[in-house]
Amino acid sequence: MFTRGEFEIACKSLAENATIDNPQLKGWTWREHPEYGGLGYLERSSTTTCRSQSTETEEFLEELCEEDAATLDTPSTNFIRIWQSIAYNVSFQMPVFYLSVYTNEGTPFSLPHIVDRTSLLLFRPRRDDGDGGDFEVSKYAIQVPGATMPLVSQGEHPTLGTPCYYLHPCETQGALAELVEADGRTKDDKKAGENTRKLELWLLLVGNAVDLRV
Amino acid sequence: MTSEPQIVQFTPFSSLVQPSFWHSLTKLKIDVLKLSQDEVPVTASYAAGRSVTDRETGQDVALGCNLILGGDAFEKTAQVPPHSVKCVGTLKNYNTIEEFKDADKPALFNKLADEMWDEISSAKDASDVSEILNRFLLITFADLKKYRYYYWFAFPAFAAKPAWTLDPSGWQGVESTFTQEALSNIQSQITTSTNTPAFFVLLSNANDPSRFEIHPLSSLESLSDQDITVGFIDPSAHSDHPGWPLRNLLAFLASRFRTRFTTPGSQHLKVRVLCWRDTEAVPVSGKWKSRLGTVSLSQSQSTLSRPSAVGWEKNPQGKLAPRLADLAPMMDPARLADQAVDLNLKLMRWRILPSLDLDRVASTRCLLLGAGTLGCFVARTLLAWGVRNITFVDSAVVSFSNPVRQPLFEFEDCLNGGKPKAQCAADSLKKIFPGVNSKGISMSIPMPGHPIPPGNVEQAKADVAQLEKLFDEHDAVFLLMDSRESRWLPTVLGAAKGKIVMNAALGFDSYLVLRHGARKGASTAPKGSPERLGCYYCNDVVAPADSLSDRTLDQMCTVTRPGLASIASSTAVELLVSLLQHPDGVNAPAPPPDYKDENVEESPYRSVLGLVPHQLRGFLAQFRTLPIVGAAYDKCTGCSETVLKAYESQGFDMLLQAFNESDYLEKLTGLDKLHEEGEAALEAVDWDEDDDDM
The missing domain is CATH 3.40.140.70 (Ubiquitin-like modifier-activating enzyme ATG7 N-terminal domain)
Structure with missing residues (x-):
């Protein structure tokens, strides 16, 4: 669906319009690999209003003492943080959506933990088809019963090499082709606009599985 | 205020x-x-x-x-x-x-x-x-x-x-x-x-x-x-x-x-x-x-x-x-590897064979008798299929000739007299993939024709008991040893305990891969295929005997074309996986050699991965592989009912007789009479079953 070049053009145009008031499209920044070209990706960070527990460091005693009336004594609120990224997958010739959910300390959440706090609504089970919400959640994957590939699994970010969760691209390919066909808009526009529109449609698809509001 | x-x-x-x-x-x-x-x-x-x-x-x-x-x-x-x-x-x-x-x-x-x-x-x-x-x-x-x-x-x-x-x-x-x-x-x-x-x-x-x-x-x-x-x-x-x-x-x-x-x-x-x-x-x-x-x-x-x-x-x-x-x-590399390996196999299932039962393969506990060239290659192929429980049995130590042919060993392993091969292979597997549950057991398997001195009987008894226990703890047993007679005891145990037994042996430029027939046999063997498939010894009209003494070095240590072991090993593992995917499992009927596979879904011979032949004989000189079917032989010294019943009723005493008395098995099965009848000596197909290269 996308060549790497087309992917890059579409992403950069999305990043240029980062202030757009659309929860799926706003806030994306284009990043390059620090050393090599052609490995760029989009990313953005957000904060949920859900609280998380921090790991206690019991082995440490309170070592220092600072008394200062001008420091606001603010209760520490550990909100759940979300990092999202869109990177290119060569085998599928498709963008792939990556996600990491973590505490203020950078401690990542496991999938069961993420799904557990469904107030996050991070992953949207297909509740409307009756047997929705019926997902098998393991440490490394969210599996739709009967499907061959997991919907979400753990993997490495292709540019950063850090572990993230990602949406498997196998199903988006076909669905995107249908959307592009139905949309029609992509045909009329010029080449650059066409790719951007395709990426927007792809984000729309991703939005079906993942809550993209930030 | x-x-x-x-x-x-x-x-x-x-x-x-x-x-x-x-x-x-x-x-x-x-x-x-x-x-x-x-x-x-x-x-x-x-x-x-x-x-x-x-x-x-x-x-x-x-x-x-x-x-x-x-x-x-x-x-x-x-x-x-x-x-x-x-x-x-x-x-x-x-x-x-x-x-x-x-x-x-x-x-x-x-x-x-x-x-x-x-x-x-x-x-x-x-x-x-x-x-x-x-x-x-x-x-x-x-x-x-x-x-x-x-x-x-x-x-x-x-x-x-x-x-x-x-x-x-x-x-x-x-x-x-x-x-x-x-x-x-x-x-x-x-x-x-x-x-x-x-x-x-x-x-x-x-x-x-x-x-x-x-x-x-x-x-x-x-x-x-x-x-x-x-x-x-x-x-x-x-x-x-x-x-x-x-x-x-x-x-x-x-x-x-x-x-x-x-x-x-x-x-x-x-x-x-x-x-x-x-x-x-x-x-x-x-x-x-x-x-x-x-x-x-x-x-x-x-x-x-x-x-x-x-x-x-x-x-x-x-x-x-x-x-x-x-x-x-999210960072533990062992967990990450585990996950990545499974994903690879799942991709295969997703892309090609949706009905492939990967869990059945992964959950098969494999016992590898012999950690030489064949053992190393078999283990690596099993690992690639997602098998997580692999146990090696071998009595040797790693020698300087091993590493170039046996992919689980390195030069370092040969130093200071050499590490025990079984443990070394198990450790090496863990290095390749920490998620594997691999064990190594140093033990020699008692063999017919190699009499046990009276002082060693207790040790032999303990070894047999340990081997019996290992059979109980595994689902599939690979016979990958360096002599013909060392396969006898595992053949008997495998048949008696109803295990899947895979056998691989190498000649200079030919190999044999064979699955032993199950004792009960296929209840519904299709017409034209034997009710019970044979074992390694079924074609033999002589009992296993000492093949190691009085041999020159090149006879004792297999001299084989180096690529042969990996071909035979891979064939053995793939045959096991096909068997596991067949609805009848160990009882899967073997297609006749002239069977034309017309991709008929209902064919009794097909698993999701295709046919499950009984034996494969490969000839590297012609780059040819022949599927062969052999029926079980009722006078077989390895798997016949006579032998199995004698083992089941007498236990170690029967085995001891077989180890010590060179004519015991022939007498027991009636092969001796057969010999008398047909004086003309029949040359046994002499598979040079060995992988202890020099």
């Missing part, structure tokens, strides 16, 4: 570390720092304070006054997110938790505070000062074995004594002072500058007092007496409490521009402060979040010596103590 002026309280920074930062620190520690505890620069950023709407309650929740560290914090050209202020701090990583605990933290803190104060009071050009005001300290200890990171931030801020106080009017929304147009104009100046200014001076335009312009701090040097407002990007979202960066800004102003901010005739410094919090889209009227207020400081304070500084970050429990990031759940 109301007359008492209110102290300005600042919202402290609260650190927000992205997981990618810890990955970068890990790399830095391993590749660059190693054991160095030198201080290194790190880049962080903060953005204007934000509040988000709680999806459940619909209320606005103020987010923390966050200083954010990302994965590129150590890059010289670290990019900061849009509309964020870049800060440079110092990281000091300790090698041990003790050094981390024992570090003289007040000394580190004061050293940084001294440096900051020196630069603040000496900086020639006030424009340089922005970066100095936001310096921070980060001390860490990275426990790379457990992927736990201990850390503590300090954001030194100079504490004014007495403290800054707030004008009675308090902090007010900017819309009470500025028009929507003026605010939009300020907003666009801030957001369109290439580097978001941490601090700035706001001046009204000389020609049009309703318009405002932002200028760098350095412009304070040259400004005439104008109505000055000092602004900063405010990371706090608290309506009544400005963020931490304002503290050092005020300290700087009090130190460098005291006279400018002193109201004539009074003893007070007075600064009008703009806390700028609107950096995203231009808000509609009534929604601006920026705040404006006037703060004062009574001038009794001397600014010559450095004011005391505060700013250690509290941990989530509200204590002044380090924090901890635990990345183990």
